[in-house]
Amino acid sequence: MRHYMITAVIITATLALLPDGALAEKQLRRANDLSYGGKESLDPISPNRFYEVNDMVYSRLVRQDDNGEPSPELATSWTSNETATEWTLKLQAGVTFHDGSSFDAADVKYTLERIKDPALEAPLASVLDFISRVDVVDPVTAKIVLSKPHAGLPLLLMDYRVRMIPEGSGAAIAKTGIGTGPFKIESYDPEGQTVLAANDTYWEGRPKIDKVVFTAIPDSEARNQAMLAGQLDYNTLTLDQIPQFKDNPDFLIQNYPAGGWFGLVFRTDTAPFTDARVRKAMRISVDRAEMMKLMVGEGNGVTGCDQPVKANDPFRAPLECPPDPEGAKKLLAEAGFPDGIDIEVHTADLEPGMVRFAEVYQQQVAKAGIRVKLKMAPSDGYWDDVWMKVPVAMTSWSARPADQILNEAYRTGSSWNESYYANPAYDQILDKARATLDLPAARALYQEAQRMLFEEGGTFIPYQQNGLRVLNAGVDGIKPLDEDFIRWHLVDLEPK
Numbered sequence: 109m110r111h112y113m114i115t116a117v118i119i120t121a122t123l124a125l126l127p128d129g130a131l132a133e134k135q136l137r138r139a140n141d142l143s144y145g146g147k148e149s150l151d152p153i154s155p156n157r158f159y160e161v162n163d164m165v166y167s168r169l170v171r172q173d174d175n176g177e178p179s180p181e182l183a184t185s186w187t188s189n190e191t192a193t194e195w196t197l198k199l200q201a202g203v204t205f206h207d208g209s210s211f212d213a214a215d216v217k218y219t220l221e222r223i224k225d226p227a228l229e230a231p232l233a234s235v236l237d238f239i240s241r242v243d244v245v246d247p248v249t250a251k252i253v254l255s256k257p258h259a260g261l262p263l264l265l266m267d268y269r270v271r272m273i274p275e276g277s278g279a280a281i282a283k284t285g286i287g288t289g290p291f292k293i294e295s296y297d298p299e300g301q302t303v304l305a306a307n308d309t310y311w312e313g314r315p316k317i318d319k320v321v322f323t324a325i326p327d328s329e330a331r332n333q334a335m336l337a338g339q340l341d342y343n344t345l346t347l348d349q350i351p352q353f354k355d356n357p358d359f360l361i362q363n364y365p366a367g368g369w370f371g372l373v374f375r376t377d378t379a380p381f382t383d384a385r386v387r388k389a390m391r392i393s394v395d396r397a398e399m400m401k402l403m404v405g406e407g408n409g410v411t412g413c414d415q416p417v418k419a420n421d422p423f424r425a426p427l428e429c430p431p432d433p434e435g436a437k438k439l440l441a442e443a444g445f446p447d448g449i450d451i452e453v454h455t456a457d458l459e460p461g462m463v464r465f466a467e468v469y470q471q472q473v474a475k476a477g478i479r480v481k482l483k484m485a486p487s488d489g490y491w492d493d494v495w496m497k498v499p500v501a502m503t504s505w506s507a508r509p510a511d512q513i514l515n516e517a518y519r520t521g522s523s524w525n526e527s528y529y530a531n532p533a534y535d536q537i538l539d540k541a542r543a544t545l546d547l548p549a550a551r552a553l554y555q556e557a558q559r560m561l562f563e564e565g566g567t568f569i570p571y572q573q574n575g576l577r578v579l580n581a582g583v584d585g586i587k588p589l590d591e592d593f594i595r596w597h598l599v600d601l602e603p604k
Contacts, residue, residue, distance in 0.1 A: 133318040134601045136583070137341045139325040139334065140298060143458055145489025146324075148298035150285035151278075152271035153223055153230040155523065156492070159268065160322060164304055164596050165206070166271030166287035169197060169216065170262050172593055176420070178262040182211065182272055182288065192257040192545055199248045203311045205274050206285075206292040213250040217242035218275040220252065225278075232269050234522035235512050238542065257543045259550070263509040268592050290315045290597035299324050316585070316600040326487040328460040335359075341580035341601065346460035347405050353578050363408065364588035366575035367418030367507030370403075370465045372453065372568040377528040378499045380449065384564040385439040390451075391568045392429060393436035393476035394469065400571035402468050403461060409573035414565060415558045416505065416513045418572055423510035423551050425558035436476035448477025454494050455502040458487040462502050469568075496526050503567070507590065510554050514538055518561060527566030534560050 140148065140160050148158035152166055171181040183197040203211040220242050223230050238258055243251040252261065264270075272288060273281050285293040288311065291304035304320040325331045328346075335343040336352060345353070345361070353359040374381040374390055381387050396411045403409075410419040413427035440449055455466040463484070470480040485494045495501050503526055508516070515538055516522055520530040534557055541553035561567070575590055585599040 134316065135319045135321055136317050136599065136601055137339065138320060138322050139331045139340055139343065140302070140322045141328075141331070141458060142299065142324045142326040142488050143491050144298075145492055146299040147489075147492060149282045150293065150296065151282040152269050152273070152287075153228060153232050154282060155229060155231055157269060158298060158302075161285070161293075161302055161304065162271060163268060163289075163591065163594075164291040164320060165285045165289040165293060166273070167203075167289050168266065168268075168270050169199075169272065170265040170270075172266050174587065174589060174593065176593075178266055182216075183265075186262055188259070188261070192259045192261075193254045195252040195254070195261050196245070197250045197252065199250065200311060201248050203288050204309055205288055206307060207274070209274055211272065211274075211288050212247040213244040214247075214275045215272055216250040217244055218278075219272050220270075222273075222278055223270075228278075229523050230269075231516060231522070231524040232267065234519050234524075235264055235267065235516050236270075256539075257545060259545050260509070260511055260542075264512055267508070267512060268506075291320055294319070310597055312597055315597040317596075327457050328462075328487075329457060332460070335578060338580075341583055342586075343578055344460055345576040345578050346464070347403065347408065347576070348464075349460065349578075350576070358581050360579045360581050360583070362575075362577050362579065362586070362588040364575045364577075364590065365420075366590045367420075367572050368575065368590075369416070369505055369569050369572045370459075370462060371414075371503045371505070371570075372466075372469060373495075373501050373503045373526045374566040374568070375499050375528050376530070376566040380443070380445070381499060381566060383443045385443040386445070386449070387564065387566050389436035389439040389443075389449075389476065390473070390478065391562075392432045392439075393473045393478060394568070394570055395431040395472060396429065396570040398431075399468050399472060400573075403465060404571070404573045404576075408576075409571045411571045412569060413562045414567060414569045415561070416508075416517060416567070416569060417510045417554075417558060418507045421510050422547075423554035425555035427559065427562055429562065433473075433476035436473075436478070440477060445477075448479060450479045450481065451500055452481045452483055452498075453500045453502070454483045454485050454498045456485045456487045456490045456494065458490045459504055462504065466502055506592065507572070511538075511542065514554065514557055517567070518557075518565065529561075529566050531560070531564070 144156040147156045149156045152162050168181045169183040170178045173179040182200050185198045188195045223232050238254050238256050240253045240255040290310045292307045294303040294305040302322040306315040306318050334340050374387050400409050413429035417424040453466050518529050537557045541550050544550040582602040
């Protein structure tokens with residue numbers, strides 16, 4: 109508890125330095141979690157992307173509408189040839205970057221082809237590796253040529269990292285953050301405060317808010333206390349934090365379908381998790397419905413069988429996985445652990461609920477002879493120093509289309525393959541699914557890949573939860589949708 113108290117005092121002092129008239133100029137105050145330990149990058153394809161900021165300073169070619177479907181952003185339309193090996197995009201005319209330069213098809217070509225640069229180690233490379241090249245047809249027309257058919261390219265272009273940057277800007281983009289988005293970088297300090305200013309020439313109209321100020325607050329409880337103290341206007345919540353804000357007219361609570369999840373990752377390249385029987389035992393011993401109820405409450409999520417695909421995705425596999433502690437014991441005995449097994453799980457108070465998730469898991473698997481020791485890791489730098497480094501760690505993902513997440517997190521050699529899962533047969537299924545233009549046949553293949561992950565994968569995903577956030581009651585224009593859907597130029601803040 110001492111750690112939280114010290115953090116809260118530091119945050120209070122930092123926020124007190126804001127100008128007295130900040131709200132008069134409509135300044136939205138948010139926190140960044142410092143999960144990359146100060147290495148947060150403004151490069152949208154960096155593994156250490158400063159995602160909270162990048163969402164506001166860059167634009168995509170294709171955005172999600174309120175139903176999660178592809179809709180125009182910088183691309184006004186897209187069409188494919190009959191074999192889905194070439195996609196032609198028409199672009200918005202008259203769009204400018206923050207530095208005043210014009211956006212055109214050459215920037216699309218540079219941005220998309222840069223993703224494949226192996227020196228950048230972009231996690232997105234494994235998702236878009238089938239893009240062979242991009243041709244500039246004319247300033248407002250780009251043709252994306254694929255090395256193999258893919259009927260779902262527009263879905264992948266909705267990715268929150270496929271953000272357009274100026275041609276030739278790659279060497280400096282991590283510091284400059286020059287995009288075409290509604291806000292532009294005024295100052296950049298991920299360990300202190302990062303300030304965004306309204307882009308007066310934003311192509312969809314000047315934002316209603318003048319500035320957005322991000323303050324680094326590593327611990328989720330400290331962020332919650334800052335929100336209660338009126339020092340933030342936007343924050344995420346856990347179920348047990350809701351009573352602190354409920355029925356308070358100063359705050360607005362939003363519960364929205366999101367499809368993200370917490371999970372546990374068991375490295376398949378590290379003993380004893382090299383044995384698929386051990387990995388499966390770690391997962392089937394849990395009562396998923398009970399765990400979801402304890403964590404987020406009934407009706408605030410959807411249970412699943414370790415599928416990373418959200419419930420309303422047309423490619424989600426219909427799997428059943430009732431709790432089976434006796435089956436888990438049997439698998440462990442077959443793998444050489446007749447008396448049960450001891451494991452160490454790393455977690456951190458980085459995101460609301462991460463510690464509690466690990467504690468509930470510890471309690472649930474005990475009945476199967478799985479003895480869990482929890483190890484608290486610092487929130488600061490968790491994704492750099494712990495995730496993908498230790499044998500068992502907490503993970504957290506936002507929802508992604510089926511093709512994207514199944515490739516990005518599980519394909520052999522992908523830079524974000526957190527469980528180090530490597531199965532050529534799995535990769536071949538995904539390749540075949542991508543090349544299949546018949547929707548039912550493609551669905552069957554994607555579902556087969558998900559069944560394979562349940563049988564032998566290294567990630568425990570018991571449920572996918574709704575999102576919970578709390579807003580200053582004066583905030584307007586944020587719909588109860590996932591953050592990736594927010595139209596930031598329409599967000600307003602009424603001064604008190």
